[in-house]
Amino acid sequence: MTSLRTIRGYAFDLDGTIWAGPHLLPGAAELVAALRRAGLAVVFASNSSRHGSDVLARELTRLGVPAEAREVVAAFDLTADEVLARIGPVPVLAIGTDDLERSLARVGHTPVPPERWTEARAVVVGNDPLFDFGRLRAASRAVAAGAAFFAVNLDARYPVADGFDPGCGALVEAVATAARSRPIVVGKxxxxxxxxxxxxxxxxxxQAAMIGDSQESDIVGGKAAGMFTIWVAPHADVPAVVQPDLAVDGLPELHRLWLQAEDPSGSASLSA
Incomplete structure (x- = not known):
């Protein structure tokens, strides 16, 4: 709690921390609102490879956590800039949603379809609901032929309300295995x-906290960046592979601990 008193900004993961599928997780709206009322900075740091900050901000707002695009840091948005910074504006084969192609085009890249994979100077892999053998063949052949290989993230699973869907990382590994090449990874x-x-x-x-449910991405990356790490671990039987600065069983517990740190006398309440 002494450490929580020193934190001036909070970065929240989204999938599995703020929401699961189409629903907010318990305590998310209340905690974010309380931090903002206290004058603390809040951002949302997402490994999303399907949508960018504008879509994620609208979804947060719809679910009851008002947010603007500038408050969302999405790996999706950073990927196009990463390609641009490394190799300039180039023809890109994008394995992902239509939004991914639009994001790449917005900064000057030229999206090419899978059947024209020989023109690609870069391959970018995100989460692609239409992924099939044809896309795998095109992406892996392009990379094997020398195209730069970028992955939005390496998350093997994508949390949804009834469990998980295969994540961006699962698709990346298929391309990497076939192409015999490893990608440049942008996300956590x-x-x-x-x-x-x-x-x-x-x-x-x-003075910044990284709050997330993934040890491999949120906690490992946050610690390497010098941030205070808070692991949201609702299942007590899951061991900590890497030691976070704080572990909680959910956002309501984090809210209680934050209130205690802010008001050691105990006069504050969750409804304050």
Missing amino acids: PHPRMFEAAVARLGCPPA
Whole structure:
């Protein structure tokens, strides 16, 4: 709780932390609202590879957590810029949603369809609900022929309300195996996401907290970035592979601990 008193900004993962599928998780809206009332900075740091910050912000708002696009840091948005910074504006084969192609085109890249894979100078893999053998063949052949290989993230699973769907990482591994090449990864736990989140929060990394349910991405990456890490672990029987600074069983518990840190006398309440 002493450490919580020093935190001036909070970065929340989305999938599995703020929401699961189409529903907010318990305590999410209340905690975010309380932090904002206290004048603390809040951003949402998502490994999303289907949609960018504008779509995610609208979904947060619809579910009861008002948010603007500038408050969302999405690996989806950072990927097009990463390709641009490394190799310039190029023809890109995008394995993902139509939104991914639009994001790439917005910064100057030229999306090419799978049947024209020989023209691609880069391959970008996101979460693609239409992924099939033809797309796998086109992407892996392009990479094997020398196209730069980028992955939005390496998350093997995508949390949904009734369990999980295969994530971006599952598709990336298929391409990587066939192409015999490893990708440049943009999303968590790699540094670019955390650097962007801390910059949006406007405080030093040591005064910023990363809150998430994934040890491999949220906690590992947050610790490497020098942030205070809070692991949301609703299942007590799941061991901590990497030691977070704080582990809670859900956002309501984090809310209670934050209130205690802010008001050691205990006069504050969750409904304050």
